[in-house]
Amino acid sequence: MMELEDLKNIWKDKIDEDINAKHIAQAQISTLLNQRSTSIIDKLRKNLLWEIVGFCLCLFIVICIPFFFPTITIVFLCVTIVAVVFLPYLVYYVKKYRELQQFSSYHQDLKTNLTQLILQMEKYLKIYFWGSLLLTPLTVFLSGFIILYEIKALGFLLYFDTFHPSILSTLLSLALLITLISYPTMKWYIRKMYGRHLEKLKKCLQEIEEIQEVD
Amino acid sequence: MEQKFVQIINQNQGILHKVCRIYCTNTTEREDLFQEIILQLWKSFPSFRGESKVTTWMYRIALNTAISGIRKKKITTTGLELFTYQIADHPQQNNEEELTRLYKSIEQLSDVEKSILLLYLEDKPYDEIAEIIGITANHVAVKMSRIKDKLRTLLQSAS
Numbered sequence: 337m338m339e340l341e342d343l344k345n346i347w348k349d350k351i352d353e354d355i356n357a358k359h360i361a362q363a364q365i366s367t368l369l370n371q372r373s374t375s376i377i378d379k380l381r382k383n384l385l386w387e388i389v390g391f392c393l394c395l396f397i398v399i400c401i402p403f404f405f406p407t408i409t410i411v412f413l414c415v416t417i418v419a420v421v422f423l424p425y426l427v428y429y430v431k432k433y434r435e436l437q438q439f440s441s442y443h444q445d446l447k448t449n450l451t452q453l454i455l456q457m458e459k460y461l462k463i464y465f466w467g468s469l470l471l472t473p474l475t476v477f478l479s480g481f482i483i484l485y486e487i488k489a490l491g492f493l494l495y496f497d498t499f500h501p502s503i504l505s506t507l508l509s510l511a512l513l514i515t516l517i518s519y520p521t522m523k524w525y526i527r528k529m530y531g532r533h534l535e536k537l538k539k540c541l542q543e544i545e546e547i548q549e550v551d
Numbered sequence: 552m553e554q555k556f557v558q559i560i561n562q563n564q565g566i567l568h569k570v571c572r573i574y575c576t577n578t579t580e581r582e583d584l585f586q587e588i589i590l591q592l593w594k595s596f597p598s599f600r601g602e603s604k605v606t607t608w609m610y611r612i613a614l615n616t617a618i619s620g621i622r623k624k625k626i627t628t629t630g631l632e633l634f635t636y637q638i639a640d641h642p643q644q645n646n647e648e649e650l651t652r653l654y655k656s657i658e659q660l661s662d663v664e665k666s667i668l669l670l671y672l673e674d675k676p677y678d679e680i681a682e683i684i685g686i687t688a689n690h691v692a693v694k695m696s697r698i699k700d701k702l703r704t705l706l707q708s709a710s
Contacts, residue, residue: 342649343653347653350647350650355569359564362558365560365561368590369553369556369593373587374583375587375620442594442595442612443608444611444615444685446611446663446666449615449619536662537618540663544685544686547693548686
């Protein structure tokens, strides 16, 4: 059995030989600078951008509704939804997006980097989860309402009063039911997408912290 | 600035290849990680003021990227297999067998242990390892002693 010091020498001899064969030219390094990053932060940033696009589309639909149904109730409802739900969340989303764009902790030591990355990921996943969950009932309710209205406009289901409280409460119940179903689905999806990576990061940080508990 | 950066990377690219070899088990993964490390170094380069050595800065970014920066894809071929095939025709059989065992054992270490061991194999002083990991030199010494014990056991079981 060789000693570790001997292995260290073998490592150095062999690795240098191996690495010299992999040496890439300066021009190739310059080319790599123009490639796209596949880092976890970059992926989170891209996902958040899609969330913002989705949010803007919903916002657009909500803003358009009063033009088709110009009643005081509808206008009031839409303005409230925009002011209370959409605008604050959109501002928060854009703020988070900028934060992710500027986030860079890789130049710091491993422990600091892991701590900051875990914090950022947890924040982002919370926003992503609650944002998507918030959009679900709104999307279901509005889609259901528009579909019923269009069906009626085409001459079908003429006995239907789209604005009748029973219809609205059925739509609302359906929206809440789908939201309830989407809760575990969203949890599963987020865990599948980022959960394992987040657990890995936490495990690494825990290992470093355990080293410090030796004293 | 780009020229200066490319020169620095060119002079020290061995660091990046070593990190990729330790953390990735196949060629595709190594290439992806190498590219990502270069991009992260480039992103951090404007804020690099030279407070630490260039190599320390490079190790920090390379190890951070390898450990936390990218999500690993499913492994199809093991690095050990590739490595064994590469060395099969090489004349210095004994050394290579030992090195193959070393690689096989390193693969079983945790990501944090791999980073400390790599810096140890590269003859970095405990102070510099501490600066890269974010713990004290004393803690590095304690951890290194544990890694050595673990590695000894792994090497024994591999032989």
